[in-house]
Amino acid sequence: QDINLEIFAQNMIDTFQMKYPDYVIELEIIGLNTFSTDPVLLNSIFHNLIENAYKYASAGEKKLKIKIYRLKKEVAFSFKDRGIGIEASELDNIFKKFYRIQSRYNQQGSVGLGLAFCKELVNFMNGKITVKSKIGKGSEFEVILPYDK
Numbered sequence: 437q438d439i440n441l442e443i444f445a446q447n448m449i450d451t452f453q454m455k456y457p458d459y460v461i462e463l464e465i466i467g468l469n470t471f472s473t474d475p476v477l478l479n480s481i482f483h484n485l486i487e488n489a490y491k492y493a494s495a496g497e498k499k500l501k502i503k504i505y506r507l508k509k510e511v512a513f514s515f516k517d518r519g520i521g522i523e524a525s526e527l528d529n530i531f532k533k534f535y536r537i538q539s540r541y542n543q544q545g546s547v548g549l550g551l552a553f554c555k556e557l558v559n560f561m562n563g564k565i566t567v568k569s570k571i572g573k574g575s576e577f578e579v580i581l582p583y584d585k
């Protein structure tokens with residue numbers, strides 16, 4: 437199904453800003469307008485990554501930049517926050533089922549399934565998900581999906 441990325445992403449952003457009025461989300465789309473995919477799956481990926489960026493934001497700064505851009509045969513979806521960050525040693529673990537970082541006590545309502553589920557969905561869609569992060573600086577999750585047209 438062809439989805440209009442601008443409308444799709446803006447809808448997600450509006451929903452989150454209704455839920456969390458202090459959440460600042462920026463959107464940039466470069467080099468494409470539509471993308472053929474299952475919107476339910478893409479919605480689920482966006483939902484988990486946008487929710488995480490808010491949950492693991494630094495005190496006071498609840499900010500996320502979403503960038504969608506064309507690669508040669510793929511589309512990249514980048515979610516870059518300025519949150520608390522993730523230790524290098526935890527970067528592989530966070531994609532495991534039920535994994536939550538031990539040292540973080542204030543994780544109410546947190547199950548540790550969001551990223552494991554994202555990874556399953558992205559694999560199912562023949563894509564990949566990566567993360568770069570620095571403690572105290574923030575994290576960037578990137579989902580790369582094939583663009584077939």
Ligand code: ATP
Pocket residue numbers: 484488489491492493517519520521522530531535536537540543545546547548549550551552575
């Ligand atoms: P759930 O998503 O099931 O409600 P969760 O958010 O704890 O629970 P995941 O989304 O799988 O689970 O994330 C795993 C862990 O990775 C989190 O517990 C958190 O410690 C860390 N994490 C995830 N996203 C971020 C982020 N944007 N910034 C910092 N840490 C993160």
Ligand code: MG
Pocket residue numbers: 484487488549550551
């Ligand atoms: Mg989560």
